Amino acid sequence: MARVTGPFLSIDASGTAYDILTASIWKGRNYMRGFFRPTNPKTADQKAVRTTLKDAVTAWHALYSGTQDEWNVAARDVYPPISGFNYFVMQYCLIDAVPDIPEVAPRKSKSIHGRNVYGLDIGYD
Structure with a gap:
């Protein structure tokens, strides 16, 4: 009420x-x-994406804090700006495993504003 x-x-x-x-x-x-009640279709694809993201977050929390700091440094040059956590999760989703720390994040053109800025295509249009 x-x-x-x-x-x-x-x-x-x-x-x-x-x-x-x-x-x-x-x-x-x-x-x-x-009033709007959101739906949760629980499709197989949605469950797979959620599992991958959950595994990525678990892997991030398992990292040593110094390693997390290195990811934060590597993410500084990513455009648009993101955190080391977001950069780690993005790389994890791309290879579906714990990624190595990149020395320097690949700098992307500032003229690119599409959804595939990082080369990540999760299949949503």
């Missing part, structure tokens, strides 16, 4: 009423929208 404080939408309203209407606050402004 939605919680309302003061007259409706004048002070505070948040929550969902009867799975129909959702009230919330965004940047200090009250707003209302229709």
Whole structure:
């Protein structure tokens, strides 16, 4: 049930009423929208991607902190800027194994703004 404080939408309203209407606050402004329940199709491809990402995160946490720092240094020249963690996960997904630390990240052209900036194509269009 939605919680309302003061007259409706004048002070505070948040929550969902009867799975129909959702009230919330965004940047200090009250707003209302229709209720939406996100779906989770759990397809085989989606499960495979989630497993790969989970394995990549587990591998990152298993790294020595000095090695993580080396990944952060290697990721400095990547465009658009990303963290060492994101660079590690990207490389892990490309080869599906724990990658070696690159000496210097490959610098990409700043004119490239497509989704394959790093050569990573995960199959979504």
